[in-house]
Amino acid sequence: MSSAGTLHGDAAARDPHTPLPTLDRPDDYLHAQSTLRSWFLTTDHKRIALLYLASITAFFVIGAVAAGFVRLALVVPDGAIMTNDTYNKAFTIHGVVMVWFFLIPSIPATFGNFLIPLMIGAKDLAFPKLNLTSWYIFMTGALFTLVAVVLGGVDTGWTFYAPLSTAFSNTWVLPALIGVTIVGFSSILTGLNFVVTIHTMRAPGMTWFRLPIFVWTHYATSLIFLLATPVITLALILLIAERAFHVGVFDPAYGGDPVLFQHLFWFYSHPAVYIMVLPGMGVISEIVPAFAQKKLFGYRFVAYAAIGLASVTFFVWGHHMFVNGQSDLASLAFSALSFAVAVPSAVKVYNWTATIHKGSLRLDTPMLYAMGYIGLFVLGGLTGLYLATLAINQHIHATYFVVAHFHYIMVGGTVLAFLGGLHFWWPKITGRMYSEPWGRISALFIFIGFNVTFFPQFILGYLGMPRRYATYPPEFQLLNVLSSAGSTILAAGYLFPMVYLVYSLWFGRRASANPWDAKGLEWETASPPPPHNFAGVPQVPKVPYDYPIQAPETGSHHT
């Protein structure tokens, strides 16, 4: 095995642990061109992924600052720190920005965009210009929403329930609605791009059951993008029409029905949470086998579970409406189906656990995030079952229990998966390694901070503290202060990677093509990859997750 291979490597023959000899690699995708135009008019999926990474990070910061306002206000029970209106705007903006401008695009638009062509052995997505257009549409939607924030904010909650949002709120609802409507098209086009790419551009030999689970979960997510997003687009168009022209469809004075809005809204928004969950599952499915050096247990089950989740998720939306006046029959059906939708998630969790069993484990930062994900996602998911139980829901609906439940999934799940993926693929994306000790410290801060922030909220919810409350009865203060204190630890945990990851861009150790000894076509090309991904036609392995099943006694990494 020669270590002095050609620049782009004959990847199969080269020792992957030795960095390529020349330090300056001007023809990887990051360095090949450096003008502003080459970035803002790029059609390279890898650069577009970075455009998304930068923008969603910025929106994450905005959403986190809004959350900071919320937790600050809740330190005292009587609302002394800010007016009720300011508080209401803070939680609305937190929700709107985090859901639509961070969580939904986070993993698909960054890692999906970057990795899907690499993982399937293609040179780019099917429609590269459409991909760039998606990002510009995303930024346009964000602009409208930020205009609403700057002009004075929105106070309807991210759920925009009528008639509060259509006839009673006198905040900047219309620009916010327009912004969210626009950003939906970005999702739709990304989903369309992924579906077509996965169907038509797999390398020769890359059959469906050789695809990494990351691709399967993004395929499933893209199906949801395509089928659910148009419905919210319609719901928002009707809401805009109602607010601007008093169309009447949600106004009982004219025979309209505000609950109709809830049906249209949740028909999208429930599958939307699976848009936030499925890609994270894909990330974990890549990290765990790599850090256990063991093939994924039950590959086919996990793949089918992804499709199963994307299907059943369309039939459970009414579980957000058990106490909102819908019929008992509907409530029974939605409850039963919500129990069923937990099954595919459970399948994945058990399979990851079985993958770890008898593996050869390294507990680097990505694996720490993955393990944290599994624990927190399980807790979040099971508390979802509590909420799906009708009699329990009557008590904890619209309380802090729900807030804790979905933060366990979105932060304990999606954000942890995002950070795990960021660290796992950082060397591939940037060609640099991050500081491992700082990675582990941050993971610990995030895990601890997260639990201190959100676990007390389960208790608060069961005690009866409703959500979206600017003021609260004094007996809840202790738990609220505890939660707010936890959020400062969490904030620190978020700040550290922003520093050390950026630091590594200039001062990090250069990464080899495959620093983790991971399987998957993305690791068979240089770090960072060349603009067209592969030097020649990539060789597709016969089996996915072709890890050594038995780690040898000597501790070397090759069978």
Added chain:
Amino acid sequence: MKAQSALALWPPAASATAVETDHIILGFTVLTLLLTVPVFLAITYFALRYRQGEQADRSTDERRSFLIEISWMLIPYVLTLFFFGWGAKLFIASRHPPPDAMVVEAVGRQWMWKFQHPTGQSEINDLHLPVDQPVRIRITSQDVIHALYLPALRLQIAALPDRTTEIWFKADRTGTYRLYCSEYCGTDHSVMDGNLTLMTQAEYQEWLTHGGAQQSNLAAGRVIYESYGCAGCHDGAVVGVKAPSLVGLYGRPVHLADGRTLTADADYIRAKILNPNENRLAGDGEGEGGGQGGGKGSGKGGYKQVMPSFRGVIPADDLDRLVGYLKAYDRVAEGAPR
């Protein structure tokens, strides 16, 4: 009247249904722990036992994996279905009130509740009820969607505009508990709370007889003063509107545009609310400004009467409470309860 101390980790249960709901969640928690703790322990154990470099048996047997998959898919699912059924049964029961239930009408509006007892008494934000008696609450909203939440009974139901929804319960434990709005409804969503007081049947009859005198009319009146928008204009919050301040109005002389002077008694106040265009104030329209007792200063050019009529908008008992509040408005401290 706090129903629980700061360190309580479990809310009080005031009915058998509430207790049963607690049993469901406790049972479900046991099942949850059975399904998850082994996973957490396993992951932690595996992470340490099978760490890279540790000597361990890593041989695997692929043959039984299909069976393993099916079992861990179906067995936990079937077990959880038990709780689906139990929860569904309790839920359905809570939607079918017995025929002898006493009916309370509830109206939610921004940002207050009004409860009307079958004998006609009404209360603002607070609700007094007897135990050991099925109670059916029929609830509607006058504006946006609200929700009535009674944690001690483990129940809540949305209040929808132009529709009536209902819940029923039979409480069995006296005491004072919290009552909330649990559907976000705007600025003062979190202030739309009150007390649910459960009392014995005898105490309840006693309470009814004395016209709900337990409740402070001033507090109720203040809530109405804010909820119908009076505070918005008369406390100076709306830019461009020069509504005269009402502090200390009761009993003071009022100068009218036609030259007469009246005393602002209860009849005057009531009439002004129902028909503000009668007995117009001096300084109205083009006249020189002349404030009334405690009013905003007289500016050049006076101010125009823009107060809407509340006839047909404010029901009689709310009007009584409002007038009662205004009568005491100079004795009430500034910064009255939000």
Added chain:
Amino acid sequence: MSADVTGANPAADPVGVKRAEHFATVGQQRHAATLGMWAWLLTELLLFAGLFLTALILRLLHPEAVQAAAGHLKFWIGATNTVVLLCSSLTMSAAIELSRLGWQRMMVGCLLATASLGALFLMLKGYEYYADYEEHMMPFLARRPYALAEQPATRLFVNLYYVATALHALHLFTGIAILLGITWKASRPGFLQRHQNWIEVYGLYWHFIDLIWIIAFPVLYVVNR
């Protein structure tokens, strides 16, 4: 299809597709473009499905009001427009077939005919809206008295009719704009050698706009009479 699969010999074949850099073969490129358009149409179908579902719910909740409102719709304009769009789909199909045959001039003629028929639809629709305005059937105009104000629920149907037809008209307008752009490019020499599949893929979109109207017309105009 007489398209050249590999794109290897454009000079010999007058009709074909020029392979873009990121695709391995022309077949892959064609497949991707067609699949992409179908995926887009699926999302559009869901968008309109929500609207038609709402219309149906209205009919179930307020049957008399819906009937009263629908009585004011201009059935004959709607029917004519249906015929106009059907004809435009015919000319679009003709354009597709001609693109496969390589008959560029006739194809361009058919594309222009399609665009003209679409424009005719929009003109008739505009006239219809004008007539609605004259008859005080625009309840969303707050300052203008509404003809059926004594039956409040009629507003729902009437406003829904505007949302549905305006959304459809928006798609048609955008469709015509894109069609004119494609027609301009398609009239240049060498177009059919490089981009034949554009006509096919665009044709799918045009047929879809037609399909939405074919559903909207009975749902709005016919069923409620």
